[in-house]
Amino acid sequence: MVQRKGPGVRLELPTLQNWSCHNCGGCCRQHDIEITAEERERILAQTWSREEGVDPDRLVEETGGGGRRRWRLSHQPDGACVFLDERGLCRMHARYGEASKPLACRLYPYTFHPDENSLRVGLRFSCPSVVSNRGTPVLAQKATLLRLSQEVVPAGYAGVAAPPLVSGRPLEWSQLHVLTGVLGELLGEDQQPVVLRLLWCLGMLSLLEASRDTGEIPFPRQVGQLAEAVRRELPGLSRQPMQPPAAMARRLFRMTVAQYSRKDTFQAEQQTWRYRWKLLRSIWRFTSGKGQTPVLQEGFRPVPFVDLERSCGEMTPEMNGVLSRYLQVKVESLHFCGLAYYGVPVVEGFASLALAVASACYLARWLARGDGRSQWQLDDVQRALAVVDHHHGFSPALGQTSFRARQRWLWTQREVTRLVLWYGQ
Ligand code: SF4
Structure with missing residues (x-):
């Protein structure tokens, strides 16, 4: 605040x-x-009747x-x-x-x-x-x-510190602005596929995390040089090695997708034990990745998990456009780290954002396959993104220690990049 x-x-x-x-x-x-x-007092003072469709x-x-x-x-x-x-x-x-x-x-x-x-x-x-x-x-x-x-904003609010780059490595607000500015520039390179732009950002953050802050190079120059380096060194998508993510990474990623694709409706919550049992069984099926996908919400038909490992074709410019706008709005609004996102450091928050996009791509494949199509389309990506962002930054489960530990493990094992590449094209 x-x-x-x-x-x-x-x-x-x-x-x-x-x-x-x-x-x-x-x-x-x-x-x-x-x-x-x-607000409760104000609403209770309003006059409503069953005849108008509202139970007073x-x-x-x-x-x-x-x-x-x-x-x-x-x-x-x-x-x-x-x-x-x-x-x-x-x-x-x-x-x-x-x-x-x-x-x-x-x-x-x-x-x-x-x-x-x-x-x-x-x-x-x-x-x-x-x-x-x-x-x-x-x-x-x-x-x-x-x-x-x-x-x-509460009156008299006294401000907060900027989130750290990683735990134990604080950032000034001015440094965070430089960093988000460069991330925004990389994400805004419209001529390139959004997956490649995301890989540039992840590559730049990985180098920044690994570099020591000796104070010899001013932060803006350091970040600028790293951004230039990844743009120069990371080849175009057609030349990126398509290495499948490790089996453990895919398992943990499916658990992330299960978290994003669940829908805790009011009716479901009312059937407490039946709902919980169904949810547990569904999460188990996502973890094993065998057989058919369980139905966690309307619109997602059962399909073999194995089909979701197959590409649904290249993204159209419109599909690239919606995902890059999503990423840019999240970065511009700082809605990926600090107080806006479960209090996490910048690198962890951006890795989670990349995994949210990979999850949306997985769900878009699911929508296409469930519809009997081998090619995905804009509507699949839009619907999948809406499902993911219902939770991202809002569902308390995503801020829990176990969820964050899973995301961090994927980052430290360099699997986030592979997952984005594997499911994003
Ligand atoms: S705010 Fe969005 S989701 Fe809500 S009614 Fe309007 S268009 Fe629909």
């Missing part, structure tokens, strides 16, 4: 992204909306955990928000106006992340309009975002 400066905070907006809500109602079906005690006795409910009383909006029997109407619109918005809704609803799909003396604005790619870049440029929405940011 960031210290308030005068009447408001400074915002850094993503330069490539458009968004407007197209009222698909997806967010009102997918997310639990946690509300504050004050089930507007909000208590949600467990955290050692304090917490609340969320209730759900309809099909899992949708209690206020969602049959046209996919919000009844509370329609009757009491935008400002009456909980902050979480008004923020979505925007996210705010602390920088040295500004807020970086990101977006959740779980919203189909974000994935497909539909709507008004985010740059033109500054006034609305400034208003929202006033509600996000």
